[in-house]
Amino acid sequence: EEEEEEEEGTRGKSGSTLELVCAHTPTMPMSHRNQLHIAPRKLLILIALFVLSTQAKGLQITSPCKANPTTTATATQVLPRRDYRNRFTRLLGRRSATLLRSLDRALRPRQVLYAEPSTVVKAAPRVQIPGISGARVSTDGRNVDISFEDGSMFRFHSLWLRDASRDHGSVAGNSGERYLSVTPVGPFSDIEVGQVAAKESKINEKGELVVNWVGDVIDSSTFSGEYLRAYANVVAQPLEEERQMPPFDIQWLEPYTGFRGSRGPKIGTEAKLWKGQQTEFSRYDYHQVLEDPTTGLHMLKTLMRDGAVLVDNSPMDGVTDGALCRHFCYEAIGGIQKDPTRDEPNWMIRKKVNASSISYDHDKVLIQHTDQSCPPYGIPGVVLCMHYVEGQGANTLVDAFAIAEYLRETDPEAFEMLSTYEYDAERDFQASRVDSAQNHHKRYFVSRRNRVLDLDDDGNVKKVIYHEVFRTAMQLPYDIFPKYMRALDKFAKLLHDDEFQVTVPMKKGTFLLMNNWRVLHGRKGGAASASRVVCGGTILREAFYAKAVELTERANAYGK
Numbered sequence: 001e002e003e004e005e006e007e008e009g010t011r012g013k014s015g016s017t018l019e020l021v022c023a024h025t026p027t028m029p030m031s032h033r034n035q036l037h038i039a040p041r042k043l044l045i046l047i048a049l050f051v052l053s054t055q056a057k058g059l060q061i062t063s064p065c066k067a068n069p070t071t072t073a074t075a076t077q078v079l080p081r082r083d084y085r086n087r088f089t090r091l092l093g094r095r096s097a098t099l100l101r102s103l104d105r106a107l108r109p110r111q112v113l114y115a116e117p118s119t120v121v122k123a124a125p126r127v128q129i130p131g132i133s134g135a136r137v138s139t140d141g142r143n144v145d146i147s148f149e150d151g152s153m154f155r156f157h158s159l160w161l162r163d164a165s166r167d168h169g170s171v172a173g174n175s176g177e178r179y180l181s182v183t184p185v186g187p188f189s190d191i192e193v194g195q196v197a198a199k200e201s202k203i204n205e206k207g208e209l210v211v212n213w214v215g216d217v218i219d220s221s222t223f224s225g226e227y228l229r230a231y232a233n234v235v236a237q238p239l240e241e242e243r244q245m246p247p248f249d250i251q252w253l254e255p256y257t258g259f260r261g262s263r264g265p266k267i268g269t270e271a272k273l274w275k276g277q278q279t280e281f282s283r284y285d286y287h288q289v290l291e292d293p294t295t296g297l298h299m300l301k302t303l304m305r306d307g308a309v310l311v312d313n314s315p316m317d318g319v320t321d322g323a324l325c326r327h328f329c330y331e332a333i334g335g336i337q338k339d340p341t342r343d344e345p346n347w348m349i350r351k352k353v354n355a356s357s358i359s360y361d362h363d364k365v366l367i368q369h370t371d372q373s374c375p376p377y378g379i380p381g382v383v384l385c386m387h388y389v390e391g392q393g394a395n396t397l398v399d400a401f402a403i404a405e406y407l408r409e410t411d412p413e414a415f416e417m418l419s420t421y422e423y424d425a426e427r428d429f430q431a432s433r434v435d436s437a438q439n440h441h442k443r444y445f446v447s448r449r450n451r452v453l454d455l456d457d458d459g460n461v462k463k464v465i466y467h468e469v470f471r472t473a474m475q476l477p478y479d480i481f482p483k484y485m486r487a488l489d490k491f492a493k494l495l496h497d498d499e500f501q502v503t504v505p506m507k508k509g510t511f512l513l514m515n516n517w518r519v520l521h522g523r524k525g526g527a528a529s530a531s532r533v534v535c536g537g538t539i540l541r542e543a544f545y546a547k548a549v550e551l552t553e554r555a556n557a558y559g560k
Contacts, residue, residue, distance in 0.1 A: 131207045131225035141197030141214055145239060148229055154236035156228070158198040159184065161211055164231070165221035182217055190217045250552060252301055255462055256382060256545050264455070264462030265304070271518065272305055273402040279502045281306060286314040286511070290331050293554035299332070299513075300548050303383070307399055307519040310504075311511035314387070322346040325387040325535040328511065333383055334543030340376050341429045341440040346537040348389075351530060352435045360435035362532055366523035368398050368495040371516055371538055373467035374427035374446045380465060381538025384516040388506050391532035394524040398501040400464040401518050403494045404453050407487075414487035415453070419461075421484050422449040425470045452491060463517040468492060495520055 130150035137144050137158075144161060147153040163184055165171075171178050180188040184196055197214040204210050209223045232238075255265045265271040282302050288295045289311060303309045315324060325346055329336045336345040355361040372380035386395070407415040429444040454463035476484055494500055503524055506512060514521055516538060 130229055132203055132209050132228065135201040135203065135209055135211075137198045137201050137211075141199060144198050144201055144211060146209065146228060146232075146236075148225065148232075150229075152229075152232070153239040154232045155239055156232075156236045158211075159193065159196045160235055161198070161223065162196045162213065162216075162221065165223070166227075167222045169218040170221065250549075252304060253545060253548055256304075256541055256548075258541055258545070261457055262462070263458065264460035267401070267405065267460070270305060271307070271401055273405065274306070274399050274502075275402055275500050276498060277502055281308050281310055281504070283310045283312055286311050286328070290328070293551045296332055297548070297551040297555045300544075300551065303513050304515055307401075308397055308504075308512065308514045311513065312509065314509045314511060316509045320389050320533060322348055322389075322535045325385065325389075325511075325537070328387070329385050329537065329539060332547070333385065333513070333539045334545075334547035335539065336385070336537035337377070337381050337540050337543070339429075339537075340444045341433070341442045342438050344438070346535050348436070348438055349534045350437050351528070351532060355435040357432060357435045362393065362523070362528035363526055365525035367468055367492075368396060368501065368520040368522040369467035369469065370400075370465055370520055373450065373465050374425050374448045374470050376429065376444065376446060379541065380463075380516055382515065382517050382541040382544050383539040384514045384521070384536065385539065386506075386512040386514075386521075386534060386536040388508050388510050389533040389535050390508055391529040392505070392507040393528035393532050393534075395504050395506055395512060396496075396501050396522040396524055397504060397514065398495050398520050399518065400466075400495070400520050401461055403491065403500055404461045404464065406494070407491065411487075411490065413483065414490055417480075417484045417487035418491060419451060419453040419455050421476060421480060422451050423484075423488065424449055424472045424474050425467070426472050427470045452488070464520070466491075466520065496522075 130148045130152075132146060133149045134147040135144055142158050144156050144158055145153060146156060166176075170182055180186065181190050183189055184191055184193050195215070199212045199214045201209060201211045204222070207225060209225070209228065210220050211223070212220045252265075252270050255263055255270065267273060282299075284295065284299050289299055290296070299309055299311075311328075314328070322344055326336055326344075338345045339347070349359060351362045352360045359366065370380060371384050375381075404415065404418075407418070424447075426445070426447045429446070430440050430442065433440045450465040452464060452466050453461055454465065456462045474481065474484070501522075504512065
């Protein structure tokens with residue numbers, strides 16, 4: 001029952017037999033090592049359970065159970081991987097939990113994109129960030145020269161180091177907020193900007209740089225090599241030929257930083273344009289997206305590159321209140337934006353006979369549009385999530401970036417009109433939901449002016465905003481109005497041209513995710529079943545960006 005030596009876990013397969021050598025995981029605290037006591041009967045159950053789990057998507061159990069927090073069913077149920085793992089952890093005891101996780105990792109299958117079975121979403125290699133090899137303080141203490149293990153050397157302002165310090169002496173550990181008496185800026189600081197000077201520097205046993213300060217309110221500040229090297233190429237002066245950092249794959253996020261002057265995505269690499277019915281979007285598995293950060297990150301990158309992705313195999317246990325949609329959006333994309341007129345953040349669309357709003361009349365065509373063309377807060381959400389809770393239907397999508405580039409090439413005047421002048425729009429958020437089964441009990445009214453094509457400083461398209469339903473009388477100059485109307489009419493017709501739009505069949509349990517700054521969506525008339533119920537919502541740029549950064553760190557094991 002006890003093993004004194006740490007062995008390397010291996011797995012081999014020959015014929016129908018499975019050879020498994022269990023090992024202590026490297027991340028296990030020292031106090032827990034060599035203390036895995038488990039009865040042989042329990043071990044056999046665990047091994048049998050996980051061997052079976054590699055052959056099926058779930059485990060069938062007949063017992064009173066609650067497989068999903070949103071259902072109260074008690075009968076034979078197929079539990080998703082996470083649910084039956086938790087159940088057997090409780091059954092076999094807490095000491096089995098660590099071994100259970102180790103077996104799960106060892107036996108978990110490769111992550112595969114469902115649209116292209118031959119394509120494997122491989123784990124990202126760890127990014128090796130060079131550490132600090134040496135440091136020297138200048139004679140006057142105003143600069144610190146730092147050399148890194150990749151051979152690069154940079155000169156940092158001592159003031160920058162002092163201001164950028166994020167250790168426990170400079171910021172509150174729990175909140176991450178600066179101590180106002182310690183920051184060198186402002187009337188509450190106990191040190192002046194011009195007085196900051198370094199006294200000496202050294203590298204501690206962890207490989208971190210420690211800088212001692214002259215006559216400061218704090219004695220020293222500590223910096224990791226990863227932290228300083230990440231900033232070096234931007235804020236420091238290179239002391240030799242500049243060396244680039246290892247290839248961090250974060251450039252694709254630059255169009256979504258929200259910084260002033262942020263650029264649009266690069267056509268061809270960060271935004272692959274598409275047309276019409278030859279388009280097929282990548283598909284992902286619901287459980288793999290939530291359980292594996294590499295797959296989750298791959299999905300977000302593909303979403304922004306292609307404009308849309310599909311997610312299949314979500315639980316279908318009669319969850320009709322939007323809880324599953326909210327859970328997926330929070331865990332995979334960053335969370336649904338709160339609507340100002342109702343209690344729940346998500347919208348829910350059910351068919352209504354004689355509906356006054358076209359959104360709730362599923363027999364009619366819903367024109368191509370971006371959600372939040374009259375955004376309740378600031379700018380429209382960057383991602384739109386749509387989940388088919390019940391029934392089936394068909395949605396139409398169009399790549400507005402492809403249409404914009406087509407207009408730029410074939411009709412420069414139309415492109416100029418749509419990218420220079422604004423159209424007027426307004427929306428009553430309560431009145432426009434009069435056919436909804438949800439309770440929109442708060443009044444909210446928004447007036448807005450939008451450019452259909454929003455360009456960056458270099459003339460590249462970075463955002464498209466348009467919904468004809470909410471457009472009102474336009475306040476354009478007399479000589480501009482006819483030209484603008486011709487351009488807008490041409491743009492609207494191209495949105496529904498079969499050369500550009502694509503139809504996506506949808507069914508119960510499928511998620512459709514779209515880049516709401518680029519892809520316009522609609523509904524094909526007469527294709528929806530009478531039972532069609534669709535749930536969804538928008539994800540703010542800030543939430544999407546934060547989730548993408550989080551998944552990047554987890555998938556690449558930065559700093560580990």
